[in-house]
Amino acid sequence: MKTLLVAIDFSKNSIHALEYAIVYAQKLDASIHLVWIDNSQIGEGMADTIAGELRIESKAQLDTLAKEYQGKTPHGKIHIILRRGKVYQEVAKAARSIEADFIFTGTHGVSGYEQFWIGSNAYRIVVQAPCPIITIRSQYQIHPNIKNILLPLDSTLETKEKLPMVAELARRFDATIHLLEVYNTPVNLIRKRIAKFSEEATRCLNDKNVSFKVEKTEADNVAVSILKYAENNQIDLISIMTDQGTTSANKFLGAYSQQLINNSVIPILSVRSKESHG
Secondary structure, eight states: OOEEEEEOOSSHHHHHHHHHHHHHHHHHTOEEEEEEEEOOOOOSSSHHHHHHHHHHHHHHHHHHHHHHHGGGSTTSOEEEEEEESOHHHHHHHHHHHHTOSEEEEEOOGGGOOSSSHHHHHHHHHHHHOSSOEEEEOTTSOOOSSOOEEEEEEOSSGGGGTTHHHHHHHHHHHTOEEEEEEEEOOOOHHHHHHHHHHHHHHHHHHHHTTOOEEEEEEEOSSHHHHHHHHHHHTTOSEEEEEOOOEEOSSOEEOOHHHHHHHHHOSSOEEEEOOGGGGO
16 A cells, blocks of 8 residues: 555645545555646647647646645655546556556535536546545545544445455554444345355454444445444545446446445545456
């Protein structure tokens, strides 16, 4: 957990994501890289001139931003990456090129604006990201520490894959993990499966000597129940699997993940299943 990538478009949301990433950099002793994507749609003729001027101006703004925040990072330098193309594709390529451990991006939720590319591309970045991604809204008040991490457990096999990473984050931040068994069906077989996953997670966290507690909730709506628990228990970070689906042409986020990213003021850590990294 040594390399953090922050998607920057100079919006309030993206600057907020940078400030949040600095909290992680300090705890993880990690370096920060800023990536800006030129996604402008410019016609023929003056395209090269305009694109060149845009890159020069954006590079100058990135340099200013890096100098402003570099004193808050453990390594004293913030690296800059400039790319051109589709935002979600280029963020993913940048993450691969530096072997990023986390990507940080702002999101404006369900009521934001489209003049900046951060919010409109947040879902696609989550789907394409080769590593875990943390989405954060500008309304969230950043704290210097993470004390409580919510890890919902459902009946999918993938639900356990987020545990090792969350356990390591909890260890670094000296945080408590809330294992939340989410039951949204009366089917006994599925309920037993969730309980079994919880028992396995409990053994794992005991072995790692990580503080945790186990809670249960009956949910008509999974996302609503998770957000309600988070609000009532001073949760600082919610970790989810992205439960992606596929169509003939595109990948998309499942409704459960999308609802949480859309509606949670608390930052969301999205982890892709191993199979979806193929």
